Amino acid sequence: MTVLHKRSFFIWLILAVLWMGFVFYKSSQTYADQDLRPSFAAFITEETLQKYIPHIEFDYDGQHVTWKQPYDFVEYFIRKGAHVAEFALLCFLIVKTLYATSLSAPSTIAISGVVAFLYACSDEWHQSFVPGRTGHFQDVLVDSIGIALVMLGFWLARKRRRKPH
Numbered sequence: 220m221t222v223l224h225k226r227s228f229f230i231w232l233i234l235a236v237l238w239m240g241f242v243f244y245k246s247s248q249t250y251a252d253q254d255l256r257p258s259f260a261a262f263i264t265e266e267t268l269q270k271y272i273p274h275i276e277f278d279y280d281g282q283h284v285t286w287k288q289p290y291d292f293v294e295y296f297i298r299k300g301a302h303v304a305e306f307a308l309l310c311f312l313i314v315k316t317l318y319a320t321s322l323s324a325p326s327t328i329a330i331s332g333v334v335a336f337l338y339a340c341s342d343e344w345h346q347s348f349v350p351g352r353t354g355h356f357q358d359v360l361v362d363s364i365g366i367a368l369v370m371l372g373f374w375l376a377r378k379r380r381r382k383p384h
Contacts (some may be wrong), residue, residue, distance in 0.1 A: 228319035235312035239338060242305055246342050250351040255297060256290040265289055280357050299361050307365030310335040314373055328373050335366045 245253070259268070268289040276285035284295050313331040322330065339362035347354030 224319045228316060231312060231316035231319060235316050238309055238312055242342060246346050247349055249349060255294045259290045259293060280355050302358060302361045303365035306335055306339055306362035307369045309338060310366045310369040324377050328370050332366050332370045336363060339363065
């Protein structure tokens with residue numbers, strides 16, 4: 220490994236570990252500490268919000284998500300979007316870390332996805348010990364959307380670079 224690759228490896232590794240620490244910290248907070256609904260209520264009335272959200276409802280992990288409770292509805296999608304984004308970023312950081320090694324690109328992408336997925340599993344397990352929080356495999360599947368998108372992005376970028384112009 221060249222000096223440049225070593226430096227790149229350690230920079231990306233530090234960023235990945237710091238991000239994992241941030242995810243762990245946020246997962247250690249109780250639901251009450253992360254509740255977004257009071258902020259929504261201070262910003263927009265329930266009636267106004269109901270006008271702008273789609274009138275749909277569904278069940279997720281034993282809970283009913285409905286437009287009739289607009290603050291809960293919006294918070295649900297923000298939280299799930301955060302799951303996707305935080306694990307997409309983690310996978311990205313791991314890919315960049317491993318690209319600085321002698322691993323092949325396909326191995327780097329695959330290993331990064333597996334590591335990010337295992338961290339998602341451990342994160343949900345960790346949440347099961349936090350008061351007011353739960354650990355659900357369904358949330359790991361949501362995390363996996365972000366992981367898969369990053370893996371696909373790197374795979375497509377690699378394929379495009381290899382294509383003759």
